[in-house]
């Protein structure tokens with residue numbers, strides 16, 4: 001079996017790459033071990049850059065019909081009161097429509113739907129081959145000339161040769177091990193419960209609600225559903241399961257009384273998934289003819305909704321590079337390093353951004369909530385802070401905070417947010433340009 005590219009893992013990252021390679025006629029095989037997807041919850045929030053990439057592989061129009069558009073994210077700092085609606089202490093909005101691009105919103109789509117659309121798109125091309133179920137076992141050979149992988153399919157071990165092997169197999173990545181890429185990982189002082197249930201008609205926009213000690217995120221999905229994440233202390237999951245579903249329902253009613261009649265449609269604890277956030281980064285993304293992308297290369301705290309988006313963005317850059325390498329006969333392995341040069345700094349930046357967002361909700365102290373409210377107010381009302389944050393989470397560009405920006409978060413210099421002007425050209429200037437996304441095209 002000979003291919004140009006072998007992709008291990010048919011998740012969103014692997015399939016985005018496949019749909020890009022398929023379009024430029026690169027002979028490739030995707031190997032996916034799971035017969036059935038969708039058993040565990042995975043990301044559903046698509047950021048603007050991902051929408052642009054999905055448009056580029058021609059799946060966005062269909063995706064629009066199966067997803068829910070988010071123009072804003074509302075954050076409420078509240079105080080819970082027994083038997084009545086929570087008292088809003090502060091309400092802030094993050095407006096995606098500030099982005100001067102047609103991709104000026106996010107979308108919520110069921111993870112399996114995104115995978116299916118990408119898979120069906122890749123299947124339209126003869127350059128695409130797909131083995132499922134089949135799993136990567138080990139490398140037989142990995143050097144600068146040729147890669148030979150052992151794949152298990154139908155109970156047999158098969159040798160698959162490829163010029164390039166891509167590990168898109170998620171957090172536990174055997175290809176990463178083959179590459180000897182060092183993993184740095186950390187965990188957090190909280191876990192999440194996540195579940196989808198029908199949403200009340202009033203819940204039409206992404207809504208985050210936080211008290212000093214609790215956090216709930218509600219993200220509308222199509223078909224009148226909502227994805228929710230509820231923060232809990234580590235170790236509480238088992239004891240909560242023993243207590244039955246009623247306390248869970250009550251926790252949602254406390255935040256939003258109109259949840260009555262909706263959240264209680266959850267029938268069993270099995271529908272609720274425990275999510276343990278992990279952050280990991282790896283020392284390198286490429287080695288000889290191997291590369292890793294998505295969760296194999298980095299895993300981020302879900303607070304900023306970036307994990308799946310980073311996988312899509314990796315696949316975009318790697319896909320463009322492989323197309324260029326194969327169509328221009330530039331398959332020297334050193335060229336794979338372009339992928340790492342573009343994506344590693346960006347991923348590390350988004351990883352630290354997600355980490356900071358997690359810290360914002362990690363300390364259950366009153367003064368901390370006050371600081372958070374202050375920071376939220378300035379983030380919303382200072383045009384520079386609002387745009388920077390939006391740009392950074394959208395994936396459309398990268399504009400790091402400087403010391404003065406941190407001061408702006410707590411209101412210094414006073415009154416500047418009213419005077420500060422941010423012209424559209426200045427905003428666009430911070431968007432990634434083609435030569436930054438795909439710098440090898442210039443050589």
Ligand SMILES: Cc1cc2nc3c(=O)[nH]c(=O)nc-3n(C[C@H](O)[C@H](O)[C@H](O)COP(=O)(O)OP(=O)(O)OC[C@H]3O[C@@H](n4cnc5c(N)ncnc54)[C@H](O)[C@@H]3O)c2cc1C
Nearest residue numbers: 009011012013033042043135136169170294295305307308
């Ligand atoms: C519980 C949970 C909650 C999350 N919440 C969010 C969120 O809210 N927002 C967000 O953006 N992201 C979220 N993420 C992260 C997001 O799901 C991942 O970042 C994204 O799915 C990564 O895509 P991927 O293609 O790299 O990996 P995956 O989606 O993990 O796909 C890897 C694929 O490889 C296959 N595979 C694994 N090993 C082998 C093998 N040896 N041979 C063949 N195939 C193999 C797997 O079956 C799988 O299909 C969450 C992840 C988890 C686990």
